[in-house]
Amino acid sequence: MVTPALAILSLFTLGLLAPFLFALLPRHAGKLLCLPPAFWCGWFWSKTPASGQTWTSPWIPELGITFSFRLDGLASLFAILITGIGAMVLLYTEGYCGAKPGSGRLYGLLLLFLASMLGVVLADDAILLFLFWEATSVTSFLLIGFEHERANARRGAVQALMVTGGGGLALLAGLLVIVQQTGQGRISAWGPLAGDPLYLAMFALVAIGCFTKSAQFPFHFWLPNAMTAPTPVSAYLHSATMVKAGVYLLARLSGSLGGTEVWTWTLTLVGGATMLTGTLLALRQTDLKRLLAYSTVAALGTMVFVLARGGAEAASAFAAFVLAHALYKGALFLVAGAIDHTADSRDAFRLGGLWQRAPVLATASTLAGLGMMGVAPLAFLAKETLVDGLLSPPDVPSLIVFGVMAAGAVAIAGIVAFRPFFGKADPAIADGHKPDAPLLTGPAVLAVLGIVGGLTPTFVFERIGGPVAAAIGGGTDPHPWALWHGFGAPLAFSVGTLALGLAVYRAWPAWIARAAPWPSFGFDRAYDAGLRGTVSVARAFTRTIQNGRLRAYLQTTIATFLVLVTLAAVRWNPSPQIRLDTALPHEALLALAMLLAVLAAVRSVSRLAAVVTLGVVGFGVALTYALFGAPDLAMTQIAVETLTVILFVLTFYHLPRFARGSGTRTRAVDALLATGVGATMAAITLVASQRLLGTPISAHFAENSLAEAHGRNVVNVILVDYRGLDTLGEITVLSIAGLGVVALWTFGRRAAKGGSA
Amino acid sequence: MRSIILSTVARAMLPILIMFSLFLLWRGHNEPGGGFTGGLVAAAGVILFSLAYSPRAARRVVRVDLKTLTGFGLLMAAGSGTVAVFAGKPFLTGVWWKLAGPQGSTIELGTPFFFDLGVYLVVIGVTLSILFSKAEEEERP
Numbered sequence: 001m002v003t004p005a006l007a008i009l010s011l012f013t014l015g016l017l018a019p020f021l022f023a024l025l026p027r028h029a030g031k032l033l034c035l036p037p038a039f040w041c042g043w044f045w046s047k048t049p050a051s052g053q054t055w056t057s058p059w060i061p062e063l064g065i066t067f068s069f070r071l072d073g074l075a076s077l078f079a080i081l082i083t084g085i086g087a088m089v090l091l092y093t094e095g096y097c098g099a100k101p102g103s104g105r106l107y108g109l110l111l112l113f114l115a116s117m118l119g120v121v122l123a124d125d126a127i128l129l130f131l132f133w134e135a136t137s138v139t140s141f142l143l144i145g146f147e148h149e150r151a152n153a154r155r156g157a158v159q160a161l162m163v164t165g166g167g168g169l170a171l172l173a174g175l176l177v178i179v180q181q182t183g184q185g186r187i188s189a190w191g192p193l194a195g196d197p198l199y200l201a202m203f204a205l206v207a208i209g210c211f212t213k214s215a216q217f218p219f220h221f222w223l224p225n226a227m228t229a230p231t232p233v234s235a236y237l238h239s240a241t242m243v244k245a246g247v248y249l250l251a252r253l254s255g256s257l258g259g260t261e262v263w264t265w266t267l268t269l270v271g272g273a274t275m276l277t278g279t280l281l282a283l284r285q286t287d288l289k290r291l292l293a294y295s296t297v298a299a300l301g302t303m304v305f306v307l308a309r310g311g312a313e314a315a316s317a318f319a320a321f322v323l324a325h326a327l328y329k330g331a332l333f334l335v336a337g338a339i340d341h342t343a344d345s346r347d348a349f350r351l352g353g354l355w356q357r358a359p360v361l362a363t364a365s366t367l368a369g370l371g372m373m374g375v376a377p378l379a380f381l382a383k384e385t386l387v388d389g390l391l392s393p394p395d396v397p398s399l400i401v402f403g404v405m406a407a408g409a410v411a412i413a414g415i416v417a418f419r420p421f422f423g424k425a426d427p428a429i430a431d432g433h434k435p436d437a438p439l440l441t442g443p444a445v446l447a448v449l450g451i452v453g454g455l456t457p458t459f460v461f462e463r464i465g466g467p468v469a470a471a472i473g474g475g476t477d478p479h480p481w482a483l484w485h486g487f488g489a490p491l492a493f494s495v496g497t498l499a500l501g502l503a504v505y506r507a508w509p510a511w512i513a514r515a516a517p518w519p520s521f522g523f524d525r526a527y528d529a530g531l532r533g534t535v536s537v538a539r540a541f542t543r544t545i546q547n548g549r550l551r552a553y554l555q556t557t558i559a560t561f562l563v564l565v566t567l568a569a570v571r572w573n574p575s576p577q578i579r580l581d582t583a584l585p586h587e588a589l590l591a592l593a594m595l596l597a598v599l600a601a602v603r604s605v606s607r608l609a610a611v612v613t614l615g616v617v618g619f620g621v622a623l624t625y626a627l628f629g630a631p632d633l634a635m636t637q638i639a640v641e642t643l644t645v646i647l648f649v650l651t652f653y654h655l656p657r658f659a660r661g662s663g664t665r666t667r668a669v670d671a672l673l674a675t676g677v678g679a680t681m682a683a684i685t686l687v688a689s690q691r692l693l694g695t696p697i698s699a700h701f702a703e704n705s706l707a708e709a710h711g712r713n714v715v716n717v718i719l720v721d722y723r724g725l726d727t728l729g730e731i732t733v734l735s736i737a738g739l740g741v742v743a744l745w746t747f748g749r750r751a752a753k754g755g756s757a
Numbered sequence: 758m759r760s761i762i763l764s765t766v767a768r769a770m771l772p773i774l775i776m777f778s779l780f781l782l783w784r785g786h787n788e789p790g791g792g793f794t795g796g797l798v799a800a801a802g803v804i805l806f807s808l809a810y811s812p813r814a815a816r817r818v819v820r821v822d823l824k825t826l827t828g829f830g831l832l833m834a835a836g837s838g839t840v841a842v843f844a845g846k847p848f849l850t851g852v853w854w855k856l857a858g859p860q861g862s863t864i865e866l867g868t869p870f871f872f873d874l875g876v877y878l879v880v881i882g883v884t885l886s887i888l889f890s891k892a893e894e895e896e897r898p
Contacts, residue, residue, distance in 0.1 A: 631789035632789045632790070632791060632794065635781075635794045636793060636794045636797065639794060639797030639801060640797060642801055643797065643800065643801060643888070646801075646804055646808070646888065647887075647891065650891045650892050709869065710786070710869075711786035711869070712787040712788070713785060713787050713788055713790070713791070715791070716785045716786055716790070716791040716873070717786065717869075719791060719792075719873075719876075720786075720869040720872045721849075721851050721869045721872075724849040724872060725838075725849055727834075727872070728835060728849070731830070731831060731834060731876055731879040731880075732831060734880070735827045735828075735830075735879055735882070735883055738827065738882070738883030738884075739824070739827075739886075741887045741890070742886045742887065742890045745890045745894060746890060
């Protein structure tokens with residue numbers, strides 16, 4: 001049976017095999033690898049309009065976690081984009097990288113990312129979704145840092161992982177709270193949660209996860225820095241797919257978490273702030289990819305902004321915008337990469353006149369640019385639908401914010417899509433080479449689809465807009481998409497923003513030429529400062545805790561133990577009774593001998609005397625065991641005591657001269673701690689022998705030892721049978737410790753030898 | 758500096774201590790003793806020998822590499838636990854066999870004994886590794 005799970009699994013497998021395929025056929029890897037995603041794209045297209053088909057099979061039944069997938073209108077829209085644009089990007093990669101060694105890894109990672117992303121949009125189980133979500137973060141990290149020999153690629157990769165990974169933790173917590181409260185792991189089974197007492201926590205945690213992933217203000221800074229990735233990666237992950245994961249999840253959960261004041265206000269404010277930030281920051285850039293990255297931030301803000309409104313109309317507008325944006329922005333990113341390839345520059349300020357050298361690319365770029373301006377059919381349709389929603393009833397602040405964003409998009413489209421081809425070239429730009437077919441196919445196909453899609457609005461609406469509205473809008477959109485809305489307020493709005501945008505475009509070169517560098521504060525700086533702060537705090541903390549002085553470690557451990565036990569004793573007040581009248585003479589004698597030995601050890605001025613007196617204590621303990629019926633312990637104690645003395649003798653000559661290194665005060669602290677431990681242990685032993693908290697298990701062991709475990713020595717039966725797993729763990733630890741000691745001694749010896757030689 | 762008295766005693770004591778340690782190991786299930794104590798006693802015997810002669814001579818007496826001995830002990834302890842798994846019981850459950858002993862008696866032999874044997878080997882291996890590596894350091898000042 002063909003299921004979403006099969007799609008994900010097959011693409012994962014393909015990703016693992018891709019490096020080998022590349023090694024075999026380096027010149028055709030892209031052509032071949034783009035076929036399976038293209039096939040799945042067709043499959044997902046043919047499956048819509050699907051009315052929420054689900055598949056499920058058990059995974060961890062104890063925890064209620066299942067392998068469940070859902071294919072409804074929303075999932076279908078994203079699945080089509082992921083597989084379709086993925087196929088174009090894989091093909092493009094062939095032209096971008098050629099047969100450059102190491103590109104097999106790029107193909108493989110792209111496919112692994114593709115499969116993970118597909119998992120995010122198809123998963124219906126909260127935990128499964130989270131796993132795929134994290135997989136996209138990790139593959140994105142690897143892809144951004146693909147050229148890992150460059151320092152800023154590494155920095156961008158780590159930053160993206162920190163921000164999206166940190167958000168991922170919040171998301172996990174949020175999902176777990178929802179699962180806990182609803183008792184349901186299946187996302188499709190979650191009803192409206194607005195009435196839940198923990199609603200605020202759920203919403204806040206999930207929103208942080210989504211906002212970080214989708215680069216919303218104030219987490220937007222990682223996206224432009226992720227542009228250090230190879231261009232196919234930027235086009236795919238950081239405009240068309242991964243950054244939309246957060247938007248997707250917000251859309252997916254809008255039925256459960258949406259519809260409240262908090263939802264509407266948070267999404268409107270964050271989305272609006274992101275739109276403005278992205279637009280304004282984009283216009284300060286001259287690098288094509290950074291320009292596009294900031295405009296993507298603005299577009300993601302728009303999507304969140306639209307989701308704040310809720311309802312079928314907003315859902316349908318959301319679908320139109322997601323589709324249009326993925327097509328034109330994906331195309332423009334690919335064009336930017338092709339320009340870089342052709343002219344060896346991405347400087348929007350200096351590039352120009354490239355249309356003669358690359359006419360096909362210029363055409364694709366123009367079509368995509370028209371899309372970004374909101375003039376090309378599909379984008380125009382999306383924009384009109386959005387504005388329609390904002391106008392009924394008129395929402396002036398939103399219209400202003402959206403107007404700024406739309407005008408900014410027009411200007412940015414002019415800068416990235418037209419200026420490099422039709423503007424005046426800086427003569428310093430080198431003459432490059434012509435782009436070849438694989439580099440052109442991707443942008444051309446995506447740009448043309450943006451035109452064609454808009455010319456057949458009813459057909460596309462049936463496949464995309466309607467099903468999305470049904471999936472997240474809670475009904476059918478009363479206004480199907482139409483290209484022509486007639487002369488009215490939306491058209492006037494479009495014309496107005498177009499005019500404003502063109503004016504900004506004309507002013508841009510002069511503005512960039514004399515713009516002073518901005519003050520270097522920003523969220524990016526704040527991130528750096530935060531990271532540095534964390535590291536230095538950790539370092540200071542480690543220096544305090546791990547100060548390398550054994551005495552301090554012991555003191556800390558012992559003092560902690562004393563404090564905890566004393567606190568417990570104060571609360572519990574077990575008040576043990578001390579009875580000395582039952583002691584037999586020889587027991588008292590033994591105790592006295594041990595006490596004297598301890599005193600002698602403490603006061604001794606020779607190391608040998610200290611060792612001998614401590615040995616007396618050890619053998620005294622062994623004798624105590626023997627007297628109180630524990631011959632096994634006594635034997636072990638004697639053997640250990642003997643070997644300790646031997647070890648000490650071996651070390652003896654290497655130790656420095658015996659000297660009293662510490663002053664009276666240190667010795668007083670030591671004495672206090674030592675006495676404290678002794679008193680506490682004695683008290684614990686007393687309490688343990690006088691107070692029983694429950695029936696001791698020793699009786700059970702003693703009764704059943706022979707019958708069940710065929711042994712009369714209960715101690716040994718416990719060690720090797722009842723508590724066999726403990727013993728196995730102990731001897732494993734013992735072996736590791738032994739290896740460690742030998743390694744330390746051996747390496748120490750080698751290092752000393754190396755040093756003297 | 759080699760003491761002839763110590764060498765002679767150590768040479769005589771080594772087999773006795775090893776036999777005593779095996780005795781402790783064997784009776785451990787029913788009487789005081791067991792793999793841990795047995796292992797320590799055997800190690801003490803070898804250490805005595807190494808003090809009287811040299812760590813190198815003692816290593817020759819042991820014959821097997823100590824790391825191998827430790828690993829083999831661990832493997833035996835873990836392996837004795839897996840026998841139960843093949844019998845469909847949880848890991849480390851004791852499985853017992855009754856063997857015919859001399860004069861019509863029966864000897865009960867179970868996987869816990871092999872577990873204890875593993876403990877015995879690990880204790881010898883680890884103790885000797887630590888003490889030898891220290892003692893060899895002393896040999897070369």
